[in-house]
Amino acid sequence: MKINFLTLFPNYYKPFKEESITKRAIQKGILEVNIVDFRKFATNKHNKVDDIVYGGGKGMLLMIEPIDKALKTMSGKKILLSPQGNIFSQEKALKFSKEKELTFIAGHYEGFDERIRKIIDEEISIGDYVLTGGEIPSMVIADAIVRLIPGVIQDESHKNDSFQNNLLDFPQYTRPREYKGMKVPKVLLNGNHIEIKKWRKQKQLEKTKLIRPDLLKGNKNEK
Numbered sequence: 001m002k003i004n005f006l007t008l009f010p011n012y013y014k015p016f017k018e019e020s021i022t023k024r025a026i027q028k029g030i031l032e033v034n035i036v037d038f039r040k041f042a043t044n045k046h047n048k049v050d051d052i053v054y055g056g057g058k059g060m061l062l063m064i065e066p067i068d069k070a071l072k073t074m075s076g077k078k079i080l081l082s083p084q085g086n087i088f089s090q091e092k093a094l095k096f097s098k099e100k101e102l103t104f105i106a107g108h109y110e111g112f113d114e115r116i117r118k119i120i121d122e123e124i125s126i127g128d129y130v131l132t133g134g135e136i137p138s139m140v141i142a143d144a145i146v147r148l149i150p151g152v153i154q155d156e157s158h159k160n161d162s163f164q165n166n167l168l169d170f171p172q173y174t175r176p177r178e179y180k181g182m183k184v185p186k187v188l189l190n191g192n193h194i195e196i197k198k199w200r201k202q203k204q205l206e207k208t209k210l211i212r213p214d215l216l217k218g219n220k221n222e223k
């Protein structure tokens with residue numbers, strides 16, 4: 001997959017490229033990351049990409065033209081980061097993980113000229129709060145997508161992740177067997193894989209019912 005990040009602050013993406021799983025995906029050749037400073041598509045001599053708001057108001061707005069010009073050089077879905085967009089989800093991550101190329105457009109300042117909404121495919125938010133820029137949201141979304149691309153992590157690792165099958169993940173433990181009186185459940189120590197599987201599914205259902213009952217709506221496992 002190729003991911004293009006359109007930004008005015010390319011340095012934000014350094015850790016995305018240089019750390020952990022996303023770095024390994026790049027090294028394995030599964031992921032290509034292309035960071036584009038859309039200032040270089042500015043059409044004026046001062047490389048200005050923002051301007052004052054018509055009608056008045058504080059702050060600057062990103063102009064449509066440089067972004068439109070930058071997008072013309074890219075293929076695949078064009079995703080605008082915005083607190084006004086549809087809320088991102090695991091389901092969406094899975095859908096996007098099947099794409100060949102994705103472009104994320106990170107805003108800043110007061111956001112974008114409204115007309116940008118005519119030249120993008122989707123507008124996505126990472127939650128009902130306002131951040132300074134779209135760089136962090138774009139990395140949040142790209143990270144969730146990249147780990148679902150086959151070969152990036154072991155398939156087993158995300159099979160039971162929270163939100164797969166509308167359930168939260170089951171409780172997991174590692175050494176020591178007992179810590180300050182808190183013991184690892186016996187069932188996990190007996191090596192009976194059928195029992196362990198049953199216990200894990202039961203705990204997923206219990207936990208989800210308690211913490212996120214909304215997820216169970218339409219969940220086949222509850223029937």
Ligand SMILES: C[S@@+](CC[C@H](N)C(=O)[O-])C[C@H]1O[C@@H](n2cnc3c(N)ncnc32)[C@H](O)[C@@H]1O
Nearest residue numbers: 081082083107110111125126130131133134137
């Ligand atoms: C300060 S915000 C602009 C907010 C805009 N004035 C509004 O209220 O809708 C600057 C940029 O940060 C990004 N951003 C902020 N909050 C976000 C969120 N919850 N999800 C995705 N992107 C966000 C967007 O790219 C946005 O254009």
